[in-house]
Amino acid sequence: MLKNHPLLLQLKKKFQNKIVTVKKIVKKNIQKFNFFNIEKNKKCQVSSTSIENLLSEGNNITSINIKSNKKVIMPLKLVKTSLKEFVGRIQKKNKKIFIIPEYFFLKESIICECTNDLKNKIQSNDWVLAKLLRYKFKKNKFFVAYIIKIIASKKNPLARWLITLAKYNLDDSAPKVKNYNFIVDSKYNRLDLTKLDFITIDNAFTKDIDDAVYITKNFKNEFVLTIAIADPTSYIPYQSELDTIAKNRGFTNYLPGFNVPMLPKELSENLCSLKPGMCRPALVCMVNISNQGNIIEDSIQFNLAWIKSKEKLIYENVSNWLENIGTWKPQSNVIANQIFLLQSLYKVRRQWRKKHTLIYKEKLEYKFNFSKNGEVIKITGVHRRIAHRIIEESMIIANMCAAGILTKKIGFGIYNVHIGYDILNAAQIICILKRYNILVNIKDICNLTSVIKLNKKLNILNNNYLNNRIRKFQAYSEFSITPKPHFGLGVKYYATWTSPIRKYGDMINHRLLKSIITNTSHLSLKRDVVIKISNCKRKNRMAERDISDWLYISYFKKNVNINDIFKGEIIDIFKAGMRICLINNGANAFVPFYLLNFICSKLVYHKNDGIIYEHNKPLYRVSDIIKVSIIDVKEHEKKIIACPFF
Template sequence: MQNALLKNNSLLSQLKTQLRETTPRIEGRIKGTDRGFGFLETEDGKSYFVPPPHMKKVMHGDVVKAVLHEETDNKGQARETAEPEELIEMGLNRFIARVQKVQGKLAVVPDHPSIKQAIKGKAANGLDEKNLTEGDWVVANLERHPLKPNDTSFFVEVTQLVAKSDDHYAPWWVILARHNLPREQPVIDEDWTLTDPEGLVRQDLTSDNFFTLDSESTLDMDDALAVTPRSEGGWVLKVAIADPTAYVAEGSAADLEAKLRAFTLYLPARTVTMLPKVLSDDLCSLVENQRRPALVATLTLDESGAQLGSTEFSAAWIESKAKLDYLKVSDWLEGIGDWQPSSPDLAEALKALEALAAARLAWRHNNALVFKDFPDYRFVLDADGKLVDIVTEERRVGHKMVEEAMLLANVCAANFLTEKAGQGVYNVHQGFDSEKVASAVELIAEQGLTYHEEAFTPENLDTLLGFRHLRLALDNLESGWLDARLRRYQGFSLVSILPGPHFGLGFQGYATWTSPIRRYGDMLNHRIIKAILAGKTPQPIDESLPEQLTAARKTNRLAEREVKDWLYARFLEEKVGERFEAEIFNINRGGMRARLIANGAAVFIPGSSIHAVKDEIMCDADNSWIKIKDEVQYRVTDKIQIELTEVKVDQRSLIARISA
């Protein structure tokens, strides 16, 4: 009898093994919901229901292998469900969370809109668990996962206290911790001594009438300008750029830290510098009436804004004669306000720079590309870190004067680096993605867009001139919808150590060197320029650098956006029910996203609040429009009136509806 039972158990085990081996399996990523169930989404776009019991074994974002089952839903219809059985990649590893005490014991809730469960854990060695209270922000690592071998549940280790629950500055600390970014300036104990390469000679240009033009609060002033009208028409423009490489030797502690940070990080009401502030705000900053080392580009322009001859680069000593403010200078040039230049020479120089900038803008309209201006939004905080206002700052004549000078200087640097070294840190943009340009041409043809009756083709869009003609044709359209659609077929701006065109700006080459205090790539371009001026062969640039700089730039932009989203939610929490003008910038299958004109905040407008009858509305992400009863009612770039209906501060989410 016992042998028969053993035999039957063996047969049953074999049967189960056979059934399991023949049961279909799939791989995909888990998408959780706030109702306990979830979905497994595959790379080919299919979605499978994951019942609540199985969701307890996985986390939103996990990549898993799952067994497929056929079940009948509560409506009697057959459907396939997924049972996760093997973990391929965890959706959570290191993450930000809030402390939650469960029966007096430590647990954390991930700071993620799709993950709500509290996960039990412990404090790491060196972190006192008694200091962790309800609602505190922490960094945690997921140590155990139910789908890992020998694990039966989720469990975390809390490694860092980021901010207390009542800290007004939590948005900054949390976002910086999320992206592993530093909170403060570099701390480097060094006797800063100016050291130039052997053979480099610095000209004494301290008598030239250089001035800086920045925001009033700027301390890290890295560019100064001197402009002189020519008797035969046009101007001589000198662009002086601060030279931190005079103090930061290649391979030094400050250099390695700058390379790691890659950029100065600009967050609302907080700046985290790439270099120690003793350099960025003092020794290297082009402070008024202080002798400073600089690299100087000297350019000659005719009255149309075209450059005459080549650019002369030199190492120099300069002394800024005035620290000027964008807004005051703009007021003076526009004939308003009380501010006046301190001397007739300065007044003449500002008038000359205004004329030069206007000529360069016209030149770019005719020979390159010009995009419309967008305002900046400044976040105003009180002494306790509470957001009290968001101020719109339009780009005025003072900003544009400096912008034109910097654009021109960076084009000249690209030409110089390409001719003299064949390498540098370039910003390149190839226009349309080669795999998408055919689709772009098809869309352009559908819309009947031409330039002077000339059709656009993949061949002419692969040239700077053809791309420029497309931009000019798009600028003449009343709606920005087609422009927004076509941007989806374009490539991204990339960092390259080899020369290449920048289609987005309309330039044959573009290499920034005008912000070496704030950008590591600009420091490298300074070193190459200085080596050339000293008669040396520049060191080859590490081939991995472009990828590192591109990744760092992306991370910094994400951090800036996430801090702003949090502050917007705080600021608008008390404005639910108010109406705003907005511009649609994205449409997806769930609704649309729009940006408030008044302050730049992004709101989501669900499809259900756009039109009540679900079967009559279609939110078409591919075409960037929304149809109601088969008629296009809304497109990306349309201006709409909205009413703010809900603010979820914890999720940094703003919900709105169309306002009648």
């Protein structure tokens, strides 16, 4: 009757014109249950009937329906999903196997398929790696997964570490290469430096010792520093099976309480480790430094050598001795003289770097102390002491020398670069600094010399709030195959080569330096190497963050009482509330905005300023130190909830 009425057909056509079909990446917005991100800074509401169809990030063909000026998305077709393989915990019910995903947006049990062999081995609460066979979408009423492998049994004390490594597709043990003969490459002529009094300074339990130092003074009263670095590339041919393994791993993965080596332990902890009294192949840098702390560029020499460390020293012992604490002392005057000379070099280089480069205020480093069962029993904040700083300064010298040689001789390598401030935020940086009578322009922000001068002005002001605001606009450090400045250190070029046992990028630089030393053809580098190393570093950091978050939650659950009081620094302010770093243990706590409103009325937050105002007066600012009480520990969300304490 009314079906073909002209007015009704016109109305239908008008309605359909407001429905747009698009192909978009749809990503769940954690803060709002039924809002999803479809583009940067653009959100859409999801119809209530479609929520379950968009549990994870996925490429979907969707219709965007405009209702009352609000965009509402209706999934039409799933093109692909980012959730392919995932980690989960097993449940057995009525002879069927289900998996509960370790995934924030997917909380329902998923029915599983697996081989008969795995079916017999798997127990309830074991952890497994699985892949999705069928996605819950449209006619498919439920998910179906296939179990790939068992990650850890429910009783394994390292289960959380293994789960996290599997989540990011990272290795969980040292490489094992069958029938591999570790024979040092004999084609190089090496200097015999075994009679020099090299020493190593490391942690008490370090086995992969990769650097040794020897220092003396010449007739000009200049420091003559010799840095010897372990040489794993003398055992690992380029593009060999083991080289490919190291390339794929990128780094030794240092997690709290659990390390995964990049190289086989036979190399990293034995043949390459610079153990005392053992003759080892090394790549050596010799450099003179003036009494004013200047590196004498013409003196820099790189050589291949044999070295023999005279003694392994411990950071804590050396620091105690230099600070007149305890009873430990070096075994001989020769070793004592090495320590004193290294300390003298550290002092002059520190002063030189304060004047010519950048040195940022050191922060506390937090250490988890574990029981035999792998539980955190204590979290301590520690400052790096004098022995750490001595070795760090020597390694900075070595890396600056390597960067200079690589740039001068071949023009490329694996460089650590930092572009300083993000140029996209230049206007905001200039505006913030102007409030403190510091006048800069865009060129100043992009120029290394100008940035060094700027940071010296900021150091004189010693304003924690201003430093926090400016630091927020800093870019992240990167890797590059072409030489670029490192604004974070305030140096023209910087290329690390001092940890080849632990970093594949350092192994590449070793091979390039060897080609310079021997005047032979060098390997070519492509950008994909840098991308691969960067991705490895990113995944390692995410795994470390996840483990740290879990350890903090576990520790607070067992050892911290509700209403316990802590001091914390406000590190971020946003719409939902404030993020606080607890000073005595390094844990991040969250103060929801509704708790602040409960205490104080008429609060207004300014994200760009990092300030919460009450009646137009600043109440809280980033960098403020405040007291908070712990009111809840949310294990599933990995959140410690706190409230300001008055």
